[in-house]
Amino acid sequence: MAYALEIGGTPKTVPGGTGILLLHPSTGETDRIDTDFLKTDTDRFLVVSTRTTAREVSQKLEYYDVDESCADVLDTLSIERGYSRRSKDHVSYVSAPDNVDGIVAGVADFLQRTDGKRRISFDSLTELAYYAGEDEALSAAERILELLDAHDAIGLFHLSDEVHDQDVVDEFSALFDDVIDLDEDGTVESSF
Template sequence: MEYSLAIENAPETVSGGTSILLVHPSTAETDRVDTDFLKTDTDHLLVVSTRTTAREVKQKLEHYEVDEQRATILDTLSVERGYSRRKSDSVRYVSSPDDLEGIVDQVRRFLTETDGKRRVSVDSITEMIYYADEEQAREAIQEIQSLLADHDAVGLFHLAAEVHEESVVDDFRSLFDGIVELDEDGTLTATF
C-alpha cells in the first residue's frame, strides 16, 4: 500500500511499513509537520502522546483540522498525574510514559482493530527515554516498527535532538527508513 506524504522536501509517497524519524530542536513547532502527516491519505490514525495529555492532543487536532472521527489518542500522562480521565473509543490510557509494554500493546490493539490506511505518530521518543531509558525505548520503537510493517501502516516518531548525546541521536537515526529534520526557523530537510 502506498501512502501520500505531505512533508516538505520528502518523497511524495512511501510504502506501508515505512517509519520516519522527525528530528527537531525542543523549542521547534512540530505540530504542523505532525498534523500534515496524520491528516493526509488516511483512514485511521493513532497519536501516542508521551508529552501531552489527550485533551491537548484533541485541541491540536482540532486546530489543524485533522478529522477527529478517524483519531485514536493514547494518553500516557493523565493517569500518573492524577488528572480525570474519561475512557472512550477514541481515547485510551496507559499508566505512565515508562509503561512501554503497555504502549506497544495499545499500538498493536489499534492496528489489529482497524483496517485501511493507518498512521501512527509517536510524540515523543525523547520522553520515552527520559521516563524509561535508551535501551528500553529502542526496543519499544523497534516493536512498534515491526507492527507497522506487519499491518502495512506508516509511522512518524519525534526526537528532540539537542537533549540527547549525538551518539544516541545517531543510534536512533539508524533505525528509520526516513529522516526529516526540522530547524529552528521551520525549514524541513528529508533523507529517505
Template sequence: MDYELAIENAPESIPGGTGILLIHPSTGETDRIDTDFLKTDTDRILVISTRTTAREVQQKLEYYDVDETKADILDTLSVERGYSRRGSDHVHYVSSPDDLDGIVDITRDFLADNDGKRRISLDSVTEMAYYADEERALGAVQDLLDLLEEYDAVGLFHLSEEVHDDADVQAYKDRFDSIVYLDEDGTVEADF
C-alpha cells in the same frame, strides 16, 4: 500499499511499513508537520502522546483540521499526574510514559482492529526515553517499527535531538530509512 506524504522536501508517497524519524530542536514547532502527516490519505490514526494529555491532543487535532472521527489517542500522562480521565472507545490510557509494553500492546490492538490506511504519531520518543531510559525507549521504537511493517501502516516518531547524546541519536537514526530534519527556523530537510 502506498501512502501520500505531505511533508515538504520529502517524497510524494511512501510504502506501507515505513517509519519516519522527525528530528527537531527542543524549541521546534512540530505540530504542523505532525498534523499534515496525520490528515493526508488515511483511514485511521493513532496519536501516542508522551508529552501532552488526550485533551491537549484533541485540541491540536481540532486546531489543525484533522478529522477527529478517524483518531484514536493514547494518553500516557494523565494517570500518573492524577488528572481526571474520560474513557471512550477512542481514548486509551497507560499508567505512565515508561509503560512501554502497554504502549506497544495498545498500538498492536489499534492496528489489528482497524483496516485501511493507518498512521501513527509518537510524540515523543524523547519523553519516552526521559521516563524509561534510552535502551528501553529504543527497544519500544523497534517494536513499533516492526508493527508498522507487519500491518502495512506508517508512523512519525518525534525526537528532540539536543536532549540526547550523539551516540543515542545515531542509534535511533540507524533504525530508520526515512528521516526528516526540522531546523529552528522552520526549514525542513528530508533524507529518504
C-alpha cells in the same frame, strides 16, 4: 500499499511499513508537520502521546483542522498525574509514560482492530527516553516499527536532537530508513 505525504522536502508517497524519524530542536514547532502527516491519505490514525494528555492532543487536532473522527489517542500521562479521564470513544490509557510494554500493546491493539490506511504518530521518543531510559525507548521504537511493517501502516516518531548525545541520536536514526530534520527556523530537510 502506498501512502501520500504532504510534508515539504519529502517524497510524494511512501510504502506501507515505513517509519519516519522526525528530528527537531527541543523548542521546534513540530505540530504542523505532525498534523500534515496525520490528515493526508488516512483512514485511521493513532497518536501515542508521552508528552501531552489526550485532551491536549484533541485541542491540537482541532486547531489544525484534522478530522478527529479518524483519531485514536493513547494517553500515557493522565493516569500517573491523577487527571480525570473523561470517558471518550477512541481514547485509551496506559498507566504511566514509562510503561513501554503497555504502549507497544496499545499500538498493536490499534493496528489489529482497524484496517485501511493507518498512521501512527509517536510524540515523543525523547519523552519516553526521559521516563523509561534510552534503551527502553530504542526497544519501543524497534518493536513498533516491526508492527508497522506487519500491518502495512506508517509512522512518524518525534525525537529532539538537542536533548540527546549525538551517539544516541545516531542509534535512533539507524533504526529508520527515512528521516525528516526540522531546523529552528522551520526549514525541513529530509533523507528518504
